[in-house]
Amino acid sequence: MNRSISCTRVTHKSIIPHCLAALAAAACLLAMSAAHAHGIWFAQRATQLALLYGIGADDLDSVKRLPLVESIAGYDADWKPIPTKLRVAGPLLLVDSESQPTVVTAVLFNGIWSKTPEGEWLKKGRDEVPNATTSEKNYKYAVRIVGPLSAPIPPLPGQTLQIVPVEAKLPELMGKPLKLRVLFHGQPVAGARVMWDWLNDPDGKPVKTAANGTVTIKVRNQGLNVITAIYDGPSDEPTKATKMEHLATLSFVLPHAPE
């Protein structure tokens, strides 16, 4: 009896290091996959609007990614452009507009990534990683609703994948339903994976858009909301990437009650 227990213990001891190693490897792979799925969004930092890069609570180094930002734009309530630029302020990229915009947008090209058979993501095309199991060209898009909307948001320049509220008026309280439409090249797209809270629930189960591109979610936060859509489109460089991954965010704030 004692021997049996002893044998069992010996067996567990020999398995535990292997399990830990396997878990560590899996964690590394997951981390690498997560890094691959980062997005950009807008959020307020010290009263100013900032362009952020990361996922969940990982608000990563956006300044070093400034060269990857392909466009930044602001629009008034009539969707006329407002001169807008990004400026580096310490570790932040702040939005600088000549007038208060109703909506701000950005596009970031995150390069081409290939996944090795071992599960590692490399920032190279499949022409450089011949045994890659997949190769992706990654674009990140962000739309921020700053001011009150007087009309539904139209397809905006550069936003190849874009999340738009179907109605101009947003809910005032968290928990209320919000109907969204996901546009790809300005047209409703089915099968885009929508996540209701990129910051506080980044591992949540996505909801796919219907045939008309719509999905209804509940507004998660009485504060900052960052909703994400991910859609895989065809590659425009098939020698380097088998597909293009588009990741779009829509951010807005539900104001808190008066203090």
Next chain:
Amino acid sequence: MRKHLMQTVLLSFVTLVLLGVLPLNVAQAHGGTQPEHGGVVQLVGDMTFELVARPDGVELYVEDDGEEVNSADLAAKLTIVNAGAKSEVVLAPAAGNKFEAKGVKIASGAKVTALLTLKDKQSKIAANFTIK
């Protein structure tokens, strides 16, 4: 004796609670919500904007966390949208925390955005108003 001790302990407890709660209330109030110049007040974070539309001009008063800013250190402008027409007005610093633009009339129903540029000449804070 024991009753007196209990009273002392209770009094000390109440005093400590009051001392703890009062500063919290003060810290939570970032600025007044009541107009001091007959205008409309908007709170944005810890900034208070009061827009006053007068027959002979427009005034803007700004406080930061309950304290008056020095308008000479800052810059302000208004974007006015009225019946689809959009115009911009640069406000001049006046005395104290006041900005003004004389001769500017804002019609009832107009939507106004006040954009304040802070001391660093780069950071901006906006407040939205609808004129009644």
